[in-house]
Amino acid sequence: MAQVLEFKLPDLGEGLTEAEIVRWLVEVGDVVAIDQPVVEVETAKAMVEVPCPYGGVVTARFGEEGSELPVGAPLLTVAVGATEAPSASPEPSADEEPSAGSGSGNVLVGYGTGAPAARRRRIRPAGVGAAAPVAAAAPAPVAAVDPAPVRPAPVAVAVGEVNGRQGPVAVVSPLVRRLARQHEIDLRQLTGSGPDGLILRADVDSAIRRAGEAGSATEPEARTTAESVVAAAPTVHAGTAAPAAAERIPLRGVRGAVADKLSRSRSEIPDATCWVDADATELMAARAAMNAASGPSGGPKVSVLALLARICTAALARYPELNSTVDTAAREIVRLPGVHLGFAAQTERGLVVPVVRDAHTRNAESIGAEIARLTELARTGKLSPAQLTGGTFTLNNYGVFGVDGSTPIINHPEAAMLGVGRIMPKPWVHNGELAVRQVVQLSLTFDHRVCDGGTAGGFLRYVADCVEQPAVLLRTL
Known part of the structure; x- marks a missing residue:
């Protein structure tokens, strides 16, 4: 019988307390092996591929690409012992532990082996019956998590569909993703000019220019903490171009x-x-x-x-x-x-x-x-x-x-x-x-x-x- 286990963002070492999700390497419904990398994260020091200590079927992912998670926050849940998307089943006992060989203590290769927790969080199925998909219950909120919660996708969805998004986004470079996040560009709406539709930085730059042109014509000026500076600026008379808004780049x-x-x-x-x-x-x-x-x-x-x-x-x-x-x-x-x-x-x-x-x-x-x-x-x-x-x-x-x-x-x-x-x-x-x-x-x-x-x-x-x-x-x- 499959057990749904929760894998949390591990301690990445050297006093690091949080990481940014750069790229998911697996989708909901994928079968993963023990110690297979499942997500690429960026810390304050390096890019790290995080391996999952469990082997089974991915039932849910937590956190969108670009969001920051603290150490200990849930990353994903895995149905251990399943080779395909699990059907609804009774919740295992809270005292039950994974069988030998179902998981690895090597949570992050190169940073030592961590001892497994005495108890693992179990995910309660949403319902019983062949017609009802099994949804992983959202874990208890972590105090340090600030981003808006992301509801896990049902296990029964197609492999290419995660959190309502159809298919993967054709972006390879983390720098392109970051540039799009900083300017609030939806990569799913872009058509890449690279090989096989790959989205390049030039595509994002073009989208930023288009958004800026549209914004200057239709959007009201946003209020910021720099209002006092704006108030002191010379008055813009009719027929003159409005001053460009200052760009804010997060220090992270x-x-x-x-x-x-x-x-x-x-x-x-x-x-x-x-x-x-x-x-x-x-x-x-x-x-x-x-x-x-x-x-x-x-x-x-x-x-x-x-x-x-x-x-x-x-x-x-x-x-x-x-x-x-x-x-x-x-x-x-x-x-x-x-x-x-x-x-x-x-x-x-x-x-x-x-x-x-x-x-x-x-x-x-x-x-x-x-x-x-x-x-x-x-x-x-x-x-x-x-x-x-x-x-x-x-x-x-x-x-x-x-x-x-x-x-x-x-x-x-x-x-x-x-x-x-x-x-x-x-x-x-x-x-x-x-x-x-x-x-x-x-x-x-x-x-x-x-x-x-x-x-x-x-x-x-x-x-x-x-x-x-x-x-x-x-x-x-």
Whole structure:
């Protein structure tokens, strides 16, 4: 006899308390296997495919794509032991547990195995009889759930029909879905211009323009909390165009997490920045020699970022004050035993900081390989929260954006960040003569609580010396 079990949004780890539903991977009526991914969610740190610990038939889904759910809120219900949509049956006993092999404790692959709850919520059938479809009863409301409740679809509906929507929406990109949500565009009303009717960003942009043109002609001006600003604006006379409405973008997901962390860093950390220009000509020559020695099939090339990362780990060994954090409650500086090196990476989802674990134990080639691996995961949105947290020092190569310098904001709760500008030919005095050299600006932002300017300056000068004379680094290898 099939048992209808409820699967809730699991703890995604690293202190995350909520997630946004990006894309459902199953429909009501689908048969799922144990640990099969059923939904793709976006947390403040990463995109995650959530596997279901039960095998059976999906009887209901909770939450529309684009809605946010807290950890512990229901995701879906599964009829365990059924291979097709279950018919009405008496409610199982409240003390009854799933049989062995019906579920998996591996609620989220990569985040540990959670112990099963002592009791599972059971879904009471709506009625008995062949003609009446079985509807999963809505679960008890969760206190943190703010979005409007979504009634689960009956089990007897066709596979392509969920919550009154006929067929799947031909959208692949989460960015396209988000853009449509922000502008209240119904994707079901669009005809995609991509292959097989795929809805592209250009289709959504066109719909936004059409909606804006229609709205300016027929809709009254919406009242907002910025009414005082509007009232102070010049009067619009007849025959003149009405001012465009300000666009409001919710601070959530990665953008919200970045905003919260940067705000906390600025409010809690008394930071200071020092910088120096360095002649990177010899470093670039050393890199070219390394890559030439490896030959055409000698493995991956060593990147400039990998060399700078290796220089940072050597500098942190000399100046461990900068590989620390501050326990504000205990009023203590906590020196950290190992270097977990974060590096800033810009992606379509925003700025993320993947972490190279135990960077102090790696050589430049190993660090470079790990940076390449994490960068590819970041590009495809597959970084896990564990790969984005736990850093002790951050390297920020903003030179890739074509800028020379910056004053980086420390990645809270770390104590320092090294910023690297672009490496470019500049006039430079070399061996007493003016020459064209490859020059880079290095900036160090540090927490003034963990050290004074002498320590920060010593760290930055050592980094610059290694950049100018890579042989200096050999003394620490």
